[in-house]
Structure formats: structure tokens, C-alpha cells
Amino acid sequence: MTQSPKLNLNEAMAVLERTPASLSALLLDLPEPWIRATEGEGTWSPYDVIGHLIHGERTDWIPRVQHIVAGETRPFEKFDRFAQFTDSGGQSLADLLLTFAELRKKNLATLAEMNLTSDDFDRKGMHPELGEVTLGQLLATWVVHDLDHVVQVARTMAKVYTETTGPWIDYLSVLRDRER
Amino acid sequence: MTQSPKLNLNEAMAVLERTPASLSALLLDLPEPWIRATEGEGTWSPYDVIGHLIHGERTDWIPRVQHIVAGETRPFEKFDRFAQFTDSGGQSLADLLLTFAELRKKNLATLAEMNLTSDDFDRKGMHPELGEVTLGQLLATWVVHDLDHVVQVARTMAKVYTETTGPWIDYLSVLRDRER
Numbered sequence: 605m606t607q608s609p610k611l612n613l614n615e616a617m618a619v620l621e622r623t624p625a626s627l628s629a630l631l632l633d634l635p636e637p638w639i640r641a642t643e644g645e646g647t648w649s650p651y652d653v654i655g656h657l658i659h660g661e662r663t664d665w666i667p668r669v670q671h672i673v674a675g676e677t678r679p680f681e682k683f684d685r686f687a688q689f690t691d692s693g694g695q696s697l698a699d700l701l702l703t704f705a706e707l708r709k710k711n712l713a714t715l716a717e718m719n720l721t722s723d724d725f726d727r728k729g730m731h732p733e734l735g736e737v738t739l740g741q742l743l744a745t746w747v748v749h750d751l752d753h754v755v756q757v758a759r760t761m762a763k764v765y766t767e768t769t770g771p772w773i774d775y776l777s778v779l780r781d782r783e784r
Numbered sequence: 785m786t787q788s789p790k791l792n793l794n795e796a797m798a799v800l801e802r803t804p805a806s807l808s809a810l811l812l813d814l815p816e817p818w819i820r821a822t823e824g825e826g827t828w829s830p831y832d833v834i835g836h837l838i839h840g841e842r843t844d845w846i847p848r849v850q851h852i853v854a855g856e857t858r859p860f861e862k863f864d865r866f867a868q869f870t871d872s873g874g875q876s877l878a879d880l881l882l883t884f885a886e887l888r889k890k891n892l893a894t895l896a897e898m899n900l901t902s903d904d905f906d907r908k909g910m911h912p913e914l915g916e917v918t919l920g921q922l923l924a925t926w927v928v929h930d931l932d933h934v935v936q937v938a939r940t941m942a943k944v945y946t947e948t949t950g951p952w953i954d955y956l957s958v959l960r961d962r963e964r
Contacts, residue, residue: 609948615815619941626810630802630934635795734951741950748949751942752958754810755935761799762931768789769928770921771914778932781961 611740623750624705641764650757654700655688661707672729679732791920803930804885830937834880835868841887845926852909859912
């Protein structure tokens, strides 16, 4: 495994603590066409994404941090990328955004209480598919995963108006990202 | 020119009014490495993007709406895509975010006072490069332009940790978007 640049925990947590408020400011009380839009069959709406982020808070990030810190050598539990399609059932987007914000706050408090140092970021865990990974890589991935889904939400919303922009489509590169 | 789907003004304004708060929640008081990051030479940092959005509020969207509504037949003024590199000089990101929020609020109030109806969206303007465009297309483009830059900000931040994620890079598609 090649050495990857070290994480700065304060900088990482600064992003992680802002994601719920940013997504709430973008999405709360928006008209349904924005919330339920997708990029086509098999792609996720903003509503689906928030459910996915909630499932990550419950089963992925902190459980895997604790797994590594406990010195477990067996692989992490696999993550269910489709849990939100059953878990979110019947809940409003406002409910989901609130749940995400509460879980994230609790998880960041748990992370802070661990008093991790830079040395801890080299501690090893076993990913079920990727093999050996480090705690620092896991925490960096948590941050990038948040931002990846912020990108996805804004890109999916933009595409609702692809045709409505008329000739301006040539200037709006987001409408051509991940063309199907 | 082909006919493009009609704009819903309330739905468009619902997005436009949320962008400043969403970007503020994401960016305000973040450590500098996130704010000043770019995707490489000639690409923009989150700081640069906010300056660009401010310049759009001042010189692009509402002036062009007014140009069309006034029945002007000469082309729109060209938009300066690099104005932020001189205009933002010396200002903090907090100042820029506040300026963007204030200008957007004022511009949406101006738009609301125009009492535009669905028929108005077919009114024609002349773009200096694209040729004939409609008011509806202009307003849809304002919305998509916002979302395009939200995507750009989050994507640029994600790439700060490209190497730090180690083997997870294979799962984080945002790190491969717009590869250089």
C-alpha cells in the first residue's frame, strides 16, 4: 500500500459538521420536483441521498472507526448502499434532514471523545473489498463521501432544467456531467 | 430555435433564494485549505466562485431580465467571467458571502415586483454569442448556473483529499470528475 498524505482532523471535522446545515439550507421546503428528481433510471433523488447519508451515520463511519481502534482484524461489515429505499419509507424530507443532523452531531461528539492523534491515523483496518486501509483514509473518505453527495444533489437538481435553459446548455457544463 | 419546456417561476425562485444560505453553511469559517483549493491551474477556488456569483448578481441576471422586458433589440452586455479576480481583492470570504446574500435578496425582490407571467417567458432577447434566447431560458439558466457552482465548490473541496482517501478513491466518483 502506498503512503497517502496525512489527515488533519480539525480540518476534516470542520467539513463534516457543516454538511447537514448546508443540505438543509439547499433542500428544506423546496417544491417536490426538485426533491424527487433523478438523473434517470437507477439514479438517486435528493430525497434518496439524505436517506443514504443517514444509513452511513448509523452503520458505516463511526462503527468502522471503533472497529479499527478496537484492533479488530476481521473485515468491516459490508455497507448496504440501498438501505434508504426501505428505511426512509413514509418520512418527510424535513424529518430525514433532522435525523441526519442529529446523528452527525452525535457521531462527531463520539469522534472528538476518542482524542485521536496523528499517530492513530496509521492504524489499520480490513475493508471487505479494498483490503487494508488506515483510520486516516477512513476519515478522509467520510469527508469526500459527504462532498460527493452534495455534488450529486446539486447536479441532479440542475438537470431538471436541462431543456429549459435552451441554447445556454452549451455554457452549463454540469448538464453534461455523467451523461447517460 | 426549438421550443424548450416552460419555466415555473415559483419553483425557480425557491432554488435561487436558497443558494446563498447553502453556500454560507458549507463555507463560512472553514479552514483556509478548503477555501483556497482549486482543481489545478486555471480553475477556481470556492473563494473565487463566490466572487463570480456576486458579479453575476450585479451585472448579469437582473440587468438582462430588464433588458428583455424593456424590449431592447441590441444584444446583452457581455459578461466578464474574470471580474472576481480584481473585484474580490482584500475581502474576506465572510464579507463576500454576506454581499452575495444581500444582492440575491434584493434581486429576487426586484424579480417578484415585475409580476411576470408565463406568457412573459416567451419574450425574446439577443445574446451576444448564442443569438436569440427567451426570458424563460434566462431564468432557468440563472438557477442551473447557481447549482453548477455549488457542484464546483463541493467537487473542488473533495479533491483536496484525493490522495488521503487511499484505496477508497475507487469508490469516490467525484474525485474522477473533470480529470485533468
